[in-house]
Amino acid sequence: MADFNLNESNEYLQIKERQQSIYRSVSSSSSSDILSSIAAMIPAFVGNIQKSGISMLSSAGPAESQAKRDSITNALFTPQFLETRAAALKNDVTRDYGLLYSLSNYSFSPFIFQLDCETEELKKFRSLNQSNEDSRFKISRINRRKAEESYRNGQFDEAIRQFKESEEKNDTDYTTQYQLGLIYFFEKADYNEACAYFKKAARFSQNKSPIIFLCSTVYFALLLRLFGTCRQNASLLDEAHSALMNIYNANSNSPMINYALVQSCVSIASRSGHASTARDLVKRLIKTNEFTALQMVYDAALDSFLPQIGDVITDLIIESKNSAADIFKQIEESVERVSHMSKYMGNSTKLAAVKNEYRQLQGRLNIANYFEIKDVESQAQKILESFQALFREVNENRAYFELREIAEAALKDFRSDESDLKKPLASLEDDLKTADAELEKLEKTYPPDREEQYIKKNVVIKGKVEVVEQKVEASVSWRKQKVFLFLKSIIGCLFSLLVVMVITCIFLFMKMEISIVTYMVIAIFLLFTPLYGTIGGEVFYYNVEMKRKKFIEKIDKFTKMIEIKRPRVEEDIQKLKEIYAASISEKSKLSKDSSMQILEASIKGNFEQIK
DSSP: OOOOBGGGOHHHHHHHHHHHHHHHHHHTOSOSOHHHHHHHHHHHHHHTTTOTTOTTTSOOOOHHHHHHHHHHHHHHOOHHHHHHHHHHHHHHHHHOGGGGGGTOSSTTHHHHHHHHTTSHHHHHHHTOOOTTOOHHHHHHHHHHHHHHHHHHTTOHHHHHHHHHHHHHHOTTOHHHHHHHHHHHHHTSOBHHHHHHHHHHHHHHHTTTOHHHHHHHHHHHHHHHHHHHHHHTOHHHHHHHHHHHHHHHHHOTTOHHHHHHHHHHHHHTTTSTTHHHHHHHHHHHHHHHOTHHHHHHHTOGGGGGGHHHHHHHHHHHHHHHHHHHHHHHHHHHHHHHHHHHTGGGOSOHHHHHHHHHHHHHHHTTTTOOSHHHHHHHHHHHHHHHHHHHHHHHHHHHHHHHHHHHHHHHHHHHHHHHHHHHHHHHHHHHHHHHHHHHHHHHHHHHHSOOSBOSEEEEEEEEETTEEEEEEEEEOOBOOGGGSHHHHHHHHHHHHHHHHHHHHHHHHHHHHTTOOOOHHHHHHHHHHHHTHHHHHHHHHHHHHHHHHHHHHHHHHHHHHHHHHHHHHHHHHHHHHHHHHHHHHHHHHHHHOOOHHHHHHHHHHHHTTOGGGGO
């Protein structure tokens, strides 16, 4: 067993005090959601970075180190902008808690583990419950849950006891071993126990849980490095570096591994190549997330590397300025191109809004701190993408308007030619409508004798004759109704009256005296009034029915003529469409199929479909 207490290390004390500060903030939070509680304390955590006298945020060292820190932080941000970025980070963390590594590579670990337990990988491992499962594993899982509850409540001794009971039942549960490692590291400062449990967790999680294997190995390497640094033991520093390199080669994108490797390389920076590797890693980490620079500046492990960190930040400021200037140049070119084609823009306010946003950003290009110039670069990229999107929209609109002009011109000529082709058919359809309307009017006045039925009727709908089923109400022939009797009476009376008037006029004209015989003749004529009415009614009935028959024959005739004429007209119209589609294809350089689709859309009035 190594004779080493973690409290001997200033770096450990710094890590622990940060963790304790985070723990107090989360414990005092009213929210039951861990991530929300952590996110809520981020602005305060970041805001304390520049405050002197707080050991968790500033390491001990010579005055020149503190002066260098001040110089670097001045190059990183202004206090006002730091507040803005911290508020943005607070929101970003709720979507990606991996960003917490940019603030502290180790101090958030107990809480990150709780969040990791909600991932599919660990959730499946920790809730495994098979019907044939060993009862020891079930007991182990129950004890582990009790231990985790004690751990969250700050009952660390009780948590250790329950975790160990859980391990006795299942000595391959790497989540139990990892949490024991965390407790011994943060709460007990026990180097030997922490090393043992992190090593166990790494061994059992290898090839099973990348999350636990990575974190356990990083902590094991950290412990070796802390011990090696305090005792100036080169072999321990080499062992720590070797352990990190093994997982770095398997996962070089992990911010936790990268940061740990920076610390390891700095601890052996006197050897060939390691200082250069550390510098490259520092640059990559800060470019990925600028908050990592704050962690580095106030990290006790990187005190000796502050000059190099300052140089990296200076280089990054220059790179970001150059990058922003290049983006600005591209924006200027995009503005000019879009402005020249503004007539094709569907929404001119969108262009004005993006231009205004760009003008506001231009004044910030000469900012000298990294956080803001990085923000300028990021916003400039978004504005450039907005202009590029506008340019694509304008190009699409230009192509659309040009194609629409071609389509509208073709449609105008097509409509004229189509109208000529449809005229004979349209005339027949009008005749059919007229005949049908006259028959309907006749039958309302003089209904035929029929029962209620459904008949198929030819109806012109949108220029086409379609057969529709129509309900016809039962009706009694008008001949059987009182109206016909009344009609006969009227006809008989009128005829008799006419005869009397004629006879009377003849006698008056001839100045003859009307004799008794004349009165008898008139009386005889009047006796035949019913006969006159019957004959007149039958004649009238015959005329009405002949008229009905004529209308029905007309309707049948027009229907047959339309049925014969329509296919020919439709065939001619299709040929006409092909001619105009070919014309569109020739002018637009599009395929014939696409040109036909454009013509069809234009005919329907759906020009938006052309897009």
